[in-house]
Amino acid sequence: MKEQLQAHLMKRVKQCVSNSRHISCEKIERKKESLSKRKGEIVKARATGKINHQSEELEYSKVFYQVHFQYVINHKDQIYLEEEVEERVAEFYKGILIEDREAAVAQTNEGEAFTIAELTNSNERAYFRYDRLKAVKYAERWWNEYNPRFKSFEVNCTNYISQCLHAGEAPMTGYPNRSKGWWMQSQNWSYSWTVANAFRWYLPNAKSGLRAKEVKDPMELKRGDVICYDFQGDGRFDHTTIVTAKDKDGMPLVNANTANSRMRYWAYEDSTAYTPNIQYKFLHIIDDYS
Missing domain, CATH: 3.10.450 (Nuclear Transport Factor 2; Chain: A,)
Known part of the structure; x- marks a missing residue:
């Protein structure tokens, strides 16, 4: 066989x-x-x-x-x-x-009851210098394997991206409240760590620790930045990738989990999930020291 x-x-x-x-x-x-x-x-x-x-x-x-x-x-x-x-x-x-x-991939609605205020409200003030090289190295090392130090999921795309950002020195905040901050500890995790839609809303609205600025053009992204995908264009984001390289035009090439892939063109036009209604969010990770 x-x-x-x-x-x-x-x-x-x-x-x-x-x-x-x-x-x-x-x-x-x-x-x-x-x-x-x-x-x-x-x-x-x-x-x-x-x-x-x-x-x-x-x-x-x-x-x-x-x-x-x-x-x-x-x-x-x-x-x-x-x-x-x-x-x-x-x-x-x-x-x-x-x-x-x-094979069909199961979808999860876990964490859909969050509010932006709950996700981003934190008294912790964590400053950090984002090490993009470490984030990309982690993305390359684990794109097709699961790091045993972290829990893995059938729908693992955002968990993998969160691990990459943490490898780049992004600090965890909000533990142990699953609706606050961004963290994974002791076999527990925040919605923003694992759920694509929560992650998409958390990053540009966070007030401390890991946060991002939304940009309009994918060419503005650097290695270690992230892209969020709403395949149906219904306002609920389904997928997350990390920029690991650029093509000759300066456009992002990305790594991802669930449909494990590396150096894939950012637009996902070749994906079976792609629709003409697709929406993207381009998120540039904020470095407190740059």
């Missing part, structure tokens, strides 16, 4: 990159279209699969697996490696692949 799955993955990637139309090529086609607008291209692509578990019923097999995509990107003579990990489900009948689809 493992050999059949790997052969299927490599055939799929080769078809997609060579412009062969195929139903499973949708994501790569979107990536190619996005790159074409930026005058870039996929030079080489590779996919490797790792089986998490499988179930058997009579002559049917259902395989839950993880696929690691790697794309060598050429953007105006700047070469870099973009990576993405996707959870998928493949179904086989008598050893023949009959379906391969992306």
Whole structure:
């Protein structure tokens, strides 16, 4: 089964990159279209699969697996490696692949009852110098693994970004009130640490410790800054990324969890979650000493 799955993955990637139309090529086609607008291209692509578990019923097999995509990107003579990990489900009948689809990711509404005043009200006054290099190094080290020092979640994007910012010397504040400040300690955490929508509202409104200034243009962001995403444009933010590099045009390349990825173009036009109504918030982390 493992050999059949790997052969299927490599055939799929080769078809997609060579412009062969195929139903499973949708994501790569979107990536190619996005790159074409930026005058870039996929030079080489590779996919490797790792089986998490499988179930058997009579002559049917259902395989839950993880696929690691790697794309060598050429953007105006700047070469870099973009990576993405996707959870998928493949179904086989008598050893023949009959379906391969992306696995659904559970959503969480935890922490939706917060108010901005509750999140940002804190008597603690924490000054800090933000070490962007440390934040980016952490983002690169843990983009596709979970640091055992912290609790991990099925929807882990904002938890991962919070860890990156803390690695950059951002201080925790507000413990132990989950509705106040930004923190994770003793197997407990604030809403702003783990929930994308709470995080989006917390950063630009915080009065102490970690806080950010909203900017209008993604080109204004620096490495270690963050982007928040409202895919449906309904006012509820669903996702968070951290800027780890810039492309040849000065646009952000980002790392993220949940759909684990690194050096991904910030706009997420290739994402299955993308809609024409998408809204972004570009947040520049404030350094008290700069």
